[in-house]
Amino acid sequence: xxxxxxxxxxxxxxxxxxxxxxxxxxxxxxxxxxxxxxxxxxxxxxxxxxxxxxxxxxxxxxxxxxxxxxxxxxxxxxxxxxxxxxxxxxxxxxxxxxxxxx
Numbered sequence: 001x002x003x004x005x006x007x008x009x010x011x012x013x014x015x016x017x018x019x020x021x022x023x024x025x026x027x028x029x030x031x032x033x034x035x036x037x038x039x040x041x042x043x044x045x046x047x048x049x050x051x052x053x054x055x056x057x058x059x060x061x062x063x064x065x066x067x068x069x070x071x072x073x074x075x076x077x078x079x080x081x082x083x084x085x086x087x088x089x090x091x092x093x094x095x096x097x098x099x100x101x102x
Contacts, residue, residue, distance in 0.1 A: 032093070044087065044088060044089070045077075045078075045085035045086060045087060045088065046085070046086050046088045046091075047083075047084075047085070047086065048062040048063050048066070048077075048084050048086055050086070050088075051086040051088070051091045054088070054091045054092055055091045055094065062076075062077075062084075062086060062091075063084055065077070066078075066079070066084050066086060071087060075090075076090050076091065077090075
């Protein structure tokens, strides 16, 4: 049988773990907000070549991403005048995903 003191200690341990997780989530949210917030001098749309610097993929892979995932369905880019415009925020958000390390 556990004593009341054991229960209190267990609750304190769990509450501390929750505090740590909340702090981590807040830090991640701040980092994501910084990474995805466009400043006045940064364009919302960038070229596939500029996207390669963000995601580490080749230009052809970036173009393929855009073709397979058009912006109107929540994808990565749109084509205008025969050229792709890539949504910078999308690639910034996806930078850490395993999909982009291939």
